[in-house]
Amino acid sequence: MIKLENLYKSFGDIDVLKGINLEVEKGKTAVVIGPSGSGKTTLLRCLNLLEIPNQGSITIGEKELQFQSGTKLKPNQMTSFRQQTGMVFQSYNLFPHLTVVENIMEGQVVVLKRSKAEAKKRSLDLLAKVGLSDRADMYPHQLSGGQQQRVGIARAMAMDPKVLLFDEPTSALDPELVGEVLKVMKDLAEEGMTMVVVTHEMEFARDVADQVIFMDQGIIAEKGTPEEIFTLSTNPRTQQFLNKVAR
Amino acid sequence: MVLDERAERIIGILSDSFFPILKAGLYFTVPLTLITFTLGLILAFFTAIARISGIKPLVAIAKFYVWIFRGTPLLVQLFILFYGLPSVGITLDPFPAAVLGFTLNKGAYSSEIIRAAILSTPKGQWEAAYSIGMTRAQAMRRIILPQAIRVSVPPLGNSFISLVKDTSLAATITVTEMFQKGQQVAAATYEPLWLYIEVAFIYLMFSTVLSYAQSMLERRFDRSVAK
Ligand SMILES: Nc1ncnc2c1ncn2[C@@H]1O[C@H](COP(=O)(O)OP(=O)(O)OP(=O)(O)O)[C@@H](O)[C@H]1O
Ligand SMILES: [Mg+2]
Numbered sequence: 001m002i003k004l005e006n007l008y009k010s011f012g013d014i015d016v017l018k019g020i021n022l023e024v025e026k027g028k029t030a031v032v033i034g035p036s037g038s039g040k041t042t043l044l045r046c047l048n049l050l051e052i053p054n055q056g057s058i059t060i061g062e063k064e065l066q067f068q069s070g071t072k073l074k075p076n077q078m079t080s081f082r083q084q085t086g087m088v089f090q091s092y093n094l095f096p097h098l099t100v101v102e103n104i105m106e107g108q109v110v111v112l113k114r115s116k117a118e119a120k121k122r123s124l125d126l127l128a129k130v131g132l133s134d135r136a137d138m139y140p141h142q143l144s145g146g147q148q149q150r151v152g153i154a155r156a157m158a159m160d161p162k163v164l165l166f167d168e169p170t171s172a173l174d175p176e177l178v179g180e181v182l183k184v185m186k187d188l189a190e191e192g193m194t195m196v197v198v199t200h201e202m203e204f205a206r207d208v209a210d211q212v213i214f215m216d217q218g219i220i221a222e223k224g225t226p227e228e229i230f231t232l233s234t235n236p237r238t239q240q241f242l243n244k245v246a247r
Numbered sequence: 248m249v250l251d252e253r254a255e256r257i258i259g260i261l262s263d264s265f266f267p268i269l270k271a272g273l274y275f276t277v278p279l280t281l282i283t284f285t286l287g288l289i290l291a292f293f294t295a296i297a298r299i300s301g302i303k304p305l306v307a308i309a310k311f312y313v314w315i316f317r318g319t320p321l322l323v324q325l326f327i328l329f330y331g332l333p334s335v336g337i338t339l340d341p342f343p344a345a346v347l348g349f350t351l352n353k354g355a356y357s358s359e360i361i362r363a364a365i366l367s368t369p370k371g372q373w374e375a376a377y378s379i380g381m382t383r384a385q386a387m388r389r390i391i392l393p394q395a396i397r398v399s400v401p402p403l404g405n406s407f408i409s410l411v412k413d414t415s416l417a418a419t420i421t422v423t424e425m426f427q428k429g430q431q432v433a434a435a436t437y438e439p440l441w442l443y444i445e446v447a448f449i450y451l452m453f454s455t456v457l458s459y460a461q462s463m464l465e466r467r468f469d470r471s472v473a474k
Contacts, residue, residue, distance in 0.1 A: 083380035093375035097393045107379030159379050
């Protein structure tokens with residue numbers, strides 16, 4: 001479903017991704033872990049073209065994009081590629097001027113050209129799924145962080161993406177709200193959604209991931225099953241990182 | 248006794264002139280304000296969009312326009328339009344000249360307000376819009392502008408109220424708005440102090456009503472603004 005080959009990304013002089021190779025199969029969940037500044041966010045942002053890589057290739061579904069320095073993508077190429085992925089942001093980024101249900105309808109109506117009635121029905125179904133049916137007509141600022149993030153997930157799901165990307169979806173939340181969001185994500189994984197999740201929630205990684213990817217200084221230092229990474233790894237960088245997180 | 252006569256005379260002049268001045272306000276000041284504010288807003292909107300379009304010639308034109316009209320006094324702009332242009336064969340009537348001058352001037356200032364509001368919208372809003380597959384234009388229209396408009400309501404409201412007062416400059420190019428009317432009566436009666444106080448009072452009435460309308464509008468827009 002996802003295939004990255006030899007992906008490079010730099011910001012000016014700083015090389016942030018230095019040759020990433022990665023495959024995620026359909027229906028699987030990949031969890032990306034690693035120290036701050038290792039390039040996890042940048043990797044996700046490359047997957048939906050919020051950043052344009054300098055080199056390498058990204059394949060999602062049937063679409064492949066090749067990058068070279070100076071590659072300029074056409075706007076419609078970008079949007080059609082992006083529509084294959086949904087993104088859930090650390091800071092939710094809900095649209096504050098729209099109600100909860102309108103947030104979820106917006107992309108369906110504007111981008112997918114669904115009728116309002118159809119979009120609304122789908123939105124309400126998704127809200128039921130994330131347990132927020134009673135919040136449909138509220139504005140985002142009237143919701144807790146955990147509720148906002150669940151709306152964020154529903155908004156991304158509404159576009160029927162092939163892949164969902166999560167960038168530390170729970171790290172802005174109070175501890176007691178983390179569980180409700182992880183629960184929704186776990187349900188999605190079990191239903192066979194393909195997901196790439198950047199998180200510091202090691203328990204979630206152990207529990208839900210099919211593949212754990214440890215990033216360090218712009219490369220994938222190690223990848224494998226949760227057991228291979230969390231229990232069997234002998235890589236000193238991995239162990240050092242895990243010790244720090246377990247602390 | 249002399250004092251009483253004087254007071255009586257002044258009261259007579261003020262009450263005789265109150266309605267003519269108010270009428271000048273309703274016939275010229277208010278339309279001038281409303282027309283130029285609306286046109287100025289439209290001009291400002293397109294100027295702001297041009298400024299952030301990234302299309303070089305558009306950016307250059309917008310910048311140049313704002314530079315000229317913010318960098319020169321409104322009074323001078325009005326004089327050029329009304330007294331200057333006839334010498335190259337373009338003669339404007341006072342009222343259209345005033346509309347044009349105020350519109351160009353307001354458009355330049357308001358475009359900066361709108362541009363700032365657009366730029367103040369958090370980057371995450373653009374990214375969220377892109378992430379659900381919107382194009383730049385869709386993101387702008389559906390996500391960014393509705394928020395930017397809410398943000399710009401208070402500063403635009405302030406500039407609307409200052410426009411009401413600025414329109415008194417139209418007197419200098421012979422538009423018989425309130426101030427001009429006041430000047431005429433003052434000149435005829437030799438009571439400038441009281442007459443101008445009366446004019447000031449009528450301006451105050453207008454701007455008080457408008458301030459109230461502005462705060463109502465702000466309250467309406469305040470419901471769902473981004474933190
Ligand atoms: N737009 C940018 N311009 C310049 N440098 C950037 C930009 N975005 C990221 N970087 C740099 O790239 C490096 C990797 O950043 P990234 O956000 O991908 O790390 P991360 O692994 O997500 O870290 P964290 O766990 O703190 O979120 C950092 O050194 C960061 O300063
Ligand atoms: Mg990050």
